[in-house]
Amino acid sequence: MSVDVGRTVWAGLHLMDRQIVDCDGFLAGKVDDLELEVPDGHDALPVVVAILSGPGALAGQIGGRLGRFIASVQQRLHPESDPGPATIPFGVVKRVEEHVEVSVPRHALQSNRAEEWARDVVIDKIPGAGHAPE
Amino acid sequence: MRLSEILGKDVVTTDGRSLGQVHDVRLVQDGPVLPDWGAAFRVHELAVGRSSFGTRLGYGRGDVKGPWLLERLLARRPPRLIPWSAIQDLDAERIVVELP
């Protein structure tokens, strides 16, 4: 819940490329882009409806050949045929400060799937993965 | 639409004058209420100007001050603020705005 209605932020400076932190303090990706919706009507202003995070969104920000390459890799690795970037609806965003804090654990975010893949397929297979370093 | 489709895009006036690129977008939290969040951010203005590198680093708008050398090199004239309502056309190549 946000209290300071009417607050002004610079999207590029204060939101884009900022760190996302989950409710347990784990780092959960970057703000790779913002989803805007332009309502109908003559003087309607675009509304920021969601944060986009993960390679699908990053590709758009990088642009050019490299961006297209990142997008194609993401599509190939993703289980769905036309995945689109992972979205984080503002409903789970708790605070926008130096970082963006969400109110759920990171595994509840779409953008965390690659982390889970790395954990399940590789890291958990190695003995000691669950131990805190001694 | 995505924000990255706006940032960095060339801006021209209706009579064909180039104003530079979109450096940043000013959001105000005064939009429709989103569930569990409150008022949504809405795009109010575009910051438009030339050579966006210094702006991106935070010179001129944020809390970055000094060192002198970098300020001299990077802090250009503050970008011009153009209200969203001035946009006449927005396509893949550029944004056309009508200035009063």
Place this chain on the structure above:
Amino acid sequence: MKKLFGVTLGILTAMGGFVDIGDIVANSLTGARFGMSLAWAVVLGVVGIVLFAEMAGRVATLSTRGVFDLVRERLGARVALLNLGASFFITFLTLIAELGGVALALQLLSDVNYVLWIPLVAFLAWLVIWHVRFEPMETVFGLLGLVLLVMAVALWKLSPDWSGLWHQASQPAVTSGEGHPTYFYYAIALFGAAMTPYEVFFFSSGAVEEKWTKSDLVLNKANVYIGFPLGGLLSLMLMALATIVLLPRSIGVDHLSQVALPTTMALGKVGLAAMIIGFFATTFGAALETALSCGYTVSQYFGWQWGKMVRPREAARFHLVVLCSIIVAVLVGVTGIDPIKVTEYSIVLSAAALPLTYFPILVVANDREYMGDKVNGWLANLLGSVFLVLLVVVALATIPLMIVTRAGS
């Protein structure tokens, strides 16, 4: 009392941790070819790393964010990705060099070819990263590296012409038979060895790993202001020993055995043993630091959970990057590529890439949103600006000099 102990420990760790394969090779090699006439480049490099490591440590402590996280935020995704590509490549190259350095030290000890040692060394390094907590890991190898202080004894035993050495260092002149381009090429190598980017990635991420707070900023200052210059002194000892023993005999440096030779001559087997232990500790410690830095830079750019403060399975992609970096480094290492040559290229290319790392740090150190009242003072900004200009000049000069001198040959 406990605080004093902590500060002392930090200083000693920073001192031992300062030296790595790059410093070892660059200082011995230049001592053997140019005497002490390039000592100024080491001093300049130490001032530079002190200046920027202090800023990076302060920034990381107050923002609790790694350097590359902030690099991305400041430069934007696109420019930062190019920066990441260059920084990662150089750090990875340094990882290969450090693993090779450990293997060369073990070859000195065992007469078993270094290529055979590389996979074992790499596995050990990974095991330490996987199991050992951050602080003991850093402290053990930092302190063990202090065995290199045996060089001070060796220097004293060899009773060199101190005023002659001082004269060479204080009134530098290009050695006869060497051209100016070669002289400056090696000046850049020494500079790059002292200021290697991974040191900043590691040092600042370490501040976050150890959960430093505002009250630890004293520790940051002590480590950097005292520990790093003392580490630089170790570098200069390597150079002085090479000047005294290797230069007059026209012995070049293409293996660690020549680096150890002066100390061995002065102190016999004990000296050699101490040097080997010192080589092992410093290069192994640096192998850990570079491998971790590979993971730090990539993870921080993408915003993934990183670090050893959480369980490996909670930072899965970070550990995956570290693991893959080590595996690929081994694959390159066992081709029989010369670790000394890899070291030379890694430090020279480091020098060329320095502005990429240090420019964003200087900007963020002036950002009140993160730093509050701990932003840079006027002196830090003045020196930082002077160095930034210097770094850009060095970066622009490196590749042309590399071509003209055919990499210093």
